[in-house]
Amino acid sequence: MKKLILSLSIIATLLTSCTSSENDSAALGPVEGQLSGDITADKTLVKGNYELTSAVRVKSGATLTIAAGSILTADDANGLISLTVEKGGKLIMIGTAAEPIVCTSKTKTPGSWGGIVMYGDAAIVPSSSSTTATSEDGTNTVYGGSSNATSGTLKFVRVEYAGRKIADGTKELNAFSFYAVGSETVLENLVAYKGSDDGFEFYGGTVSLKNAISYGNTDDSFDWQDGWRGQNNSNWYAYQTGTANYGMEIEAKGVNNSFYPVVSNITLKRAAGTVTEGGSSAAEYDAIQFKKQGNGFYSNILIEGYTDANAVAVRIQDLATNTDQVTGSKIKLTDVKIAGSTPLQGAGATGYTISFPVGFYTTSTTSTGANLTTGAWATVDGVSLIK
Template sequence: MKKNLLSLFSLALALSLTLSSCSIEINDGDNGSGTVTTPGTTESVLSGSGTLSGTITKDILIKKGNYTLDGVVKVTNGATITIEAGAVFNAVTTKSSSLVILQDGKINAVGTASEPIVFTTANKQPGDWGGITLYGKAPIKAVNGLPQALSEDGNSVYYGGDDANHNSGTMKFVRVEYGGKKINDGTSETNSMTFYSVGAGTTLENLVSYKGTDDGFEFFGGTVSAKNLVAYGNYDDSFDWQDAWSGQNNTNWYAFQTGTGNFGMEIEASANVDNTAPKISNITLIRDANTNPEVAGSVEISAIQFKRQGTGIFSNVYISGYKNMGGKSAYAVLIQDAATETSQVNTGKVVVAPLTYLNSDNAGVWGYAFTPNGAKTFTNTATVTKVTLTPGAWATVDGVNLLAALQ
């Protein structure tokens, strides 16, 4: 036993998550397995295999390998979780497992196109686990313009701050599979990737949300921007935001809805008239044939919905496959309420152009859930092209190329 422990210490220096309730279960090949706790170390190292659980309060480095994510893992107390390219996490599905970066924590997860960082499950069923959540300190505007709100993810965390450039870390070439597990009340679900008041100093690039039971990506206020996003086969909306999210440098967002799916994009500003419209260049939304909304007969079959003062300036938008269903009409753009039309659409804070709308119903007009005051029309623009993304393992699941519809 002493020999085993000495080998463990020499291999990894100090393996633990320090003074918190968290521990790391280590498996190191020939030297056996065990649990090592070393309070007070400046950094823990997980080398090749093991279990991540509890609360992380000191820096931790997770090397390339295969790991178990057990329960809700929170990063806090100024700690950074650094994850190397090629690390794969299998989440425990018998509990509400998730990775949560709190406002005083940080993530540094940098994969590559050929060696992404993957969060998945052995069951491979939508809703198996909770997904990844980041909290930042950037401003929000919640209902009634409040600068703070209580999170919807079951963690009961108040989010919202005053640092527009706050940095929650970096995520590149990270894929989340089968997220959206139901939480506390048995009806609410987490998103595959959720960003609460995340600041513009945070880097989000080349991220995949695959077959989650809620939204693929959701932003609750904040100022962060995201590039090269893939939302594939998510049950609710592919992209969603509220609380006046205002990212200005977004590009290359791609959604492929298949089997079950609601809106391609659902947009609101929590009824705040005064909000800064986020900007996204290059959006491709494709709805596969025979894709149904979660609730039969629902209106949630359009590509982009704006409601509750939601705004957005979108350019180079390619939309395909949105068909009337269940007695409801599908549109490229659907405006849900007169207040949003009056205060946002008619003031130039809702723009979707140039736009191409193919293989879809109700071409040439925006949809309205009321009698509009100046209904919008559009002409398909031939120069609009689909999003271009780097191919590779980062966008391939079980042999399926998630980017195939872009070719």
């Protein structure tokens, strides 16, 4: 089947007129084109293969819509590239299980680009004295507000080889970065594949994530800070292999808070021989870690493969988190199943004992973890990511 090679301006013309040319282009198959720079007006891309030749930013008031089955490829040679939605902008990417939208890199090298970055205007808790914070994506964008308005819809989207590090530990990107994103945004059936930082990171906000796979990412599979409080999260699956840190890293910038995220059906798996980024001295090998007043309610959890001699299923890293969040009944983990001999819990420092209130940490032999369907959305190079 022949491919039709068009510039984005020609594509836009086709999309805004109902003519025989539109039907002809569909019959010829996926188009090819380029995408770059600021998106300042509504733009719709038909199914096609698009090269990202520079950073793309969807500006406030604009909506970028990308059709199912499209492939977006970042050209690594052109500097730091990401697909970013600014506050007030919208990104609509609705794929299907059979035709996901794939965002990848030209060299297929982990960390070669910045992935999808989305900004909203929902609440955050960055510190005890401020209601805003500055982003870690290299743009120094201020985020945090009071609106749960939508930043768009992402369904059946896979981001590959992202997690670009600008200055390790202070300036870095992930496969998916969500800054103060509001609860009206839809995030479903998303895959973060072989990035060099976190698979999914939330920086405050109220958005929820359903049906998510974090596979082969070298930092944490799922990570959040700034008081993220999504309430309708379910079916999270992490498979760590090669190099990886925590399955889930949970913090709230040291601010004691009375809100929390809710996540059900979680699978955290770690392949044999997987090491942490900093080697054995990094001590980032636990399945779940709570620190700096991180909290939340979690249920139906399956943990497997965390076999480092010092690893635990759940670590409470500091005394304040233990005092305010554990004994304060703000951390709840129910129906936890550990496949293997990993200890249930541990403290990050000496001088305190972890004691969950009755019913706030329960185990089960029948917990199933995430329940996900297979398909092209969860398959790379013919291999299913759901092991």
